[in-house]
Amino acid sequence: MNDEINEERLDRWIREVAQGYHRPPETPRDEMWRAIRRQRRRRNGVSFRPTVRWLTWSVGVAAVLAVGIGIGYAFSRGNGSAPPVATTPADQPSADLAGSTASQPSLALTVVANQHMAQAETFLLLFRSAVEEGLDAPMTPGTARELLATNRLLSDSPVGRDPKYRDLLQDLELVLAQISRLDQTTLPDEKTLITDGIKQRAVLTRLQTVVPAGTTTPALNMGVL
C-alpha cells in the first residue's frame, strides 16, 4: 500500500520535473510559415526569388536588345542607306535593320549577340547544375522562352548569317526550346537528356569561345545575379 503511494508520488514528481525536459521556446510561427511557403513553391517548381531574378534578367535582355537594335538602326540611317525595318534580305540584300551588310553584322548587333550568348551561357550553366544536383531548376521555362525570343530575333538578323554565330544560334534555339517546354510533369531523365544534348553539341564550350572575355550580362551589371 505504502509502496503504491510512494510510486504515485514519485511519478507525480517525475512528471513535474519532466516539464522542464526540452522545454520548447516560443513557436517561431511566422518564420516557419515563410520557410514552408518557400519549400512548397520550390517543390511546385515555382520560386519567388529566382523568378524575380530571371524576370529582371529578361528585362535586361530586352533592354539591351532594344538599345542595340536602336543603335544599329541609327547607324544605318546615318549612312544614308536606311531600309525599312520590315525589309527582308531578299528585298534588300545589301543592308538590314541594324545597318549591317548581309555578311557583316554591325558592331551594335555584335555587342547584343555577345550579351545574349553570355546570358545563355549563364542560364545553361545554372540549368545543368540544377539538373545534376537533382533540384528543381530555379529558372523557369518562361526565362528560356524569353531567351528563345531573343535568339530568334538574332537568328533573323545579320548575326544569324554570320558563320561565327549561325550554327551556335541554331543549337541554342533547340536547347532553349526544349527547356521552355519543361513543366511539373517532366521527369528527371528528360532534363538529363537536355543536358546530354548540351554536352554532345558542346554548346557551353562554343558559347564560351564566342563570348569575348569580360562580357557581362545586364543582370550582372545590375548586381542581381
Add this chain to the structure above:
Amino acid sequence: MPNTAIGNELAMDDRTLVAGVLAGNPDAERRMYDTHVDRVFRLAYRLTGDEELAREFTQDAFVRAFDRLATFRGEAKLSTWLCSVATSVVFNGLRKIKRIRSRQVELDMVTVADERRTAEPDLKERLQAAIDDLPQGYRAVFLMHDVEGYTHEEIAEAMGIQPGTSKAQLSRARAKLRVALAAFAGGVAS
C-alpha cells in the same frame, strides 16, 4: 464522457478547413497552420531538444501534410493526423541524424509546478539523462502523455500503435525512470 456535439463541430470544422486548403484557399492554409503549429512545434522540440531541428521538422511536417492532405479521410481529428505526420518526420529525421543528444537541461527554464519542492540540479540532470536513455518509443509515449498531455488514443493514432500498447509503454517508461531515480526517491516519496 465525450461531448458529441462539440466533437461533431470540431470534425465539421476540420472538414471545412481541409476542403478550403484542397481548393487552394491561402487563408485556409494559413488557418490550418496557425491552429496546429504550436502543438507540432512543441512535440518536435520535446523529441529533439534542438530548436533548429524542431523548426526543420515542423516545416517538413507541414509541407508533407499540405502535399498529402487529400489522403486525410477525416476518421481521426486533423490535429491527430498532423501529429502522426510530425512524429513520422521527427523519427525519420532523428534516425538519419543518428546522434544522441546530451544537452544539459537549462535549469533556469525548468519550472516545477510546486514551488516549495525545488529539485536539485543534479537530480534534474539525472532525470534528463534517464529520459534520454529511454527507448525511442517509450520516450515518445512518456513525453506525449505525461508532459504534453496527449491521450493514449491520440498517441496510438500518431504512432500507429494500439492504445493498449501506448499504455503499456508508458507504464514501462515510468518504471524505468523510477529505477533510474531510485537513489533520489527517498526524499520525494517520504
